[in-house]
Amino acid sequence: MAKHEYAFYPGCSSQKGASASNYLTSVESMCKTLDVKLTEIPDWNCCGASIGYAEAGELPRHVMNARNFALSEKNLPGQEIVATCAACWLGARETRERLTHSDTLMADTREALKEAGLTINEMPNIRHMVEVLIEDLGFDEMKKHVVRPLEGVKIAGYVGCQTNRPFGVDGESFENPQYLDKMVEMVGAESIPEYDMKVTCCGGALAFSEPEKAQAQIKDIVESAYDHGAEMIVTPCPLCQANVEIYQGQINQRYGTKFNIPVMYYSQLMVVAYGGSAKDAALNGQVIKARRLEEIAAKPVKR
Amino acid sequence: MSANTALAEKYRNNFLKEIEEQVEMGDWVKMCMQCGVCSGSCPTNFQSAWEHPPQELFMMIRAGKREEVLTSSSMWNCTSCYNCIVRCPRKLPITHIMHGIAEYAHRLGMAPKMQPTRFFSGLFWKNCTHTGRVNELKLSMGLYFKDGLGAGIKEGMKMKDVAIGLLKAKRLNPFELFGGHKCKDQKGIQAMLKKAYEIERSRKAAKMAG
Ligand code: SF4
Ligand code: SF4
Ligand code: SF4
Ligand code: SF4
Numbered sequence: 001m002a003k004h005e006y007a008f009y010p011g012c013s014s015q016k017g018a019s020a021s022n023y024l025t026s027v028e029s030m031c032k033t034l035d036v037k038l039t040e041i042p043d044w045n046c047c048g049a050s051i052g053y054a055e056a057g058e059l060p061r062h063v064m065n066a067r068n069f070a071l072s073e074k075n076l077p078g079q080e081i082v083a084t085c086a087a088c089w090l091g092a093r094e095t096r097e098r099l100t101h102s103d104t105l106m107a108d109t110r111e112a113l114k115e116a117g118l119t120i121n122e123m124p125n126i127r128h129m130v131e132v133l134i135e136d137l138g139f140d141e142m143k144k145h146v147v148r149p150l151e152g153v154k155i156a157g158y159v160g161c162q163t164n165r166p167f168g169v170d171g172e173s174f175e176n177p178q179y180l181d182k183m184v185e186m187v188g189a190e191s192i193p194e195y196d197m198k199v200t201c202c203g204g205a206l207a208f209s210e211p212e213k214a215q216a217q218i219k220d221i222v223e224s225a226y227d228h229g230a231e232m233i234v235t236p237c238p239l240c241q242a243n244v245e246i247y248q249g250q251i252n253q254r255y256g257t258k259f260n261i262p263v264m265y266y267s268q269l270m271v272v273a274y275g276g277s278a279k280d281a282a283l284n285g286q287v288i289k290a291r292r293l294e295e296i297a298a299k300p301v302k303r
Numbered sequence: 304m305s306a307n308t309a310l311a312e313k314y315r316n317n318f319l320k321e322i323e324e325q326v327e328m329g330d331w332v333k334m335c336m337q338c339g340v341c342s343g344s345c346p347t348n349f350q351s352a353w354e355h356p357p358q359e360l361f362m363m364i365r366a367g368k369r370e371e372v373l374t375s376s377s378m379w380n381c382t383s384c385y386n387c388i389v390r391c392p393r394k395l396p397i398t399h400i401m402h403g404i405a406e407y408a409h410r411l412g413m414a415p416k417m418q419p420t421r422f423f424s425g426l427f428w429k430n431c432t433h434t435g436r437v438n439e440l441k442l443s444m445g446l447y448f449k450d451g452l453g454a455g456i457k458e459g460m461k462m463k464d465v466a467i468g469l470l471k472a473k474r475l476n477p478f479e480l481f482g483g484h485k486c487k488d489q490k491g492i493q494a495m496l497k498k499a500y501e502i503e504r505s506r507k508a509a510k511m512a513g
Pocket of ligand 2: 086159160161162163200201202203204205237238239240241243382383384
């Protein structure tokens with residue numbers, strides 16, 4: 001039996017062929033090394049994300065999340081739910097909180113769930129993958145597996161919004177969370193604690209609908225990383241990752257900048273540091289290639 | 304009588320009460336003490352083109368500026384960054400109030416029709432509830448083609464390099480157009496959502512009658 005077991009809620013963006021499929025691949029290899037077992041919640045559905053608000057209304061939105069809770073309880077009883085997407089995690093936690101605090105909402109939710117032949121008896125805990133790493137495993141355990149430290153690589157930790165606010169990781173401040181920097185140090189790279197755009201919003205869903213607004217935000221985020229001498233950016237959130245990485249070309253056209261900085265997931269750094277191959281870390285999934293990491297991943301492992 | 308006229312009639316001269324009863328978390332608006340922290344924290348306020356930051360909207364609600372608030376594009380520019388929420392000294396759930404006002408304006412048909420984020424928001428919800436999971440390709444196509452075929456091709460072309468980058472990195476699947484990811488129990492999901500809408504509508508109607 002694995003050391004830690006969880007019900008897994010991957011979210012839409014982490015499906016095969018979707019925008020964060022590289023996240024999923026690297027999380028899978030990372031979990032193998034750390035002996036963490038993730039079992040996908042059978043037939044899980046999208047959380048509805050906060051951007052669906054025009055049509056969603058209150059109850060339908062909570063019901064979408066509640067369906068996942070019910071499926072998890074039915075198929076994986078007793079396990080906590082773990083999400084890798086910041087937005088999924090936040091949406092599910094919000095639902096958990098609202099249902100816990102309102103008997104009416106809970107009763108209405110149960111009534112709607114009945115239509116799908118489901119019910120909730122117990123409210124599950126909803127965790128983000130980084131919480132599991134930090135709280136259930138701890139930095140010492142994570143560090144134990146490092147066999148190929150990312151020596152000399154300077155990495156800006158871009159925490160973004162939704163893993164940080166409104167819930168955040170326990171014990172961290174909203175204005176200057178440290179955990180991502182600590183993870184960068186843990187894999188043997190150099191962190192930039194003074195990176196001043198670490199919690200600036202990238203514009204979220206506006207990147208699709210009103211790109212000029214979001215790109216102004218993203219420009220500040222990338223520029224500050226360069227100003228601090230970073231050679232790559234790391235994030236815990238699929239939307240942050242995509243937004244900060246894939247629009248750099250357009251930003252260059254708009255502002256005459258020369259941005260070309262790789263944007264990685266923490267899990268990709270960990271897989272390379274744990275001795276995994278470029279394939280295990282899904283480095284081929286980068287739109288802006290992380291050459292330096294590819295080189296490191298090709299090196300032999302120090303045992 | 305349209306839904307809008309009925310509601311305007313019922314809450315005549317009391318827009319604050321209308322917001323309190325009809326908008327998710329709307330009963331918090333009266334707690335705002337106009338300190339301005341939320342406006343100073345709002346990312347879209349740092350860029351131009353955003354009409355009213357939260358503090359201003361809340362003041363306008365109290366001043367009864369119904370038309371101006373409900374037709375504003377401000378709420379649609381909220382990025383859900385939650386900066387305001389964690390900083391508000393009165394603990395107002397500002398992000399949710401913003402979404403709530405937006406949803407209400409949309410429900411009444413007063414939201415700006417071609418506001419791109421309003422359009423995207425509706426599209427997203429339809430997209431993800433249709434099969435239970437988001438189809439990223441159909442989602443972006445739907446957005447680009449909102450102004451018709453010609454404009455859609457132009458918008459799509461602007462994003463061409465982004466899309467090619469994602470395709471090469473195997474992060475955009477062209478086959479999503481013909482099906483793509485979905486849940487098995489779509490029927491259950493549809494039935495469950497139908498029920499949820501029913502319950503929500505009857506609760507709102509009860510408030511209006513009471
Ligand atoms: S946040 Fe996005 S990816 Fe995650 S479940 Fe919601 S819609 Fe899907
Ligand atoms: S993608 Fe942007 S808006 Fe979303 S959580 Fe990340 S930083 Fe915030
Ligand atoms: S921060 Fe809170 S109290 Fe201050 S203006 Fe904004 S909503 Fe009102
Ligand atoms: S959550 Fe919305 S309203 Fe609040 S600061 Fe962010 S963008 Fe502004």
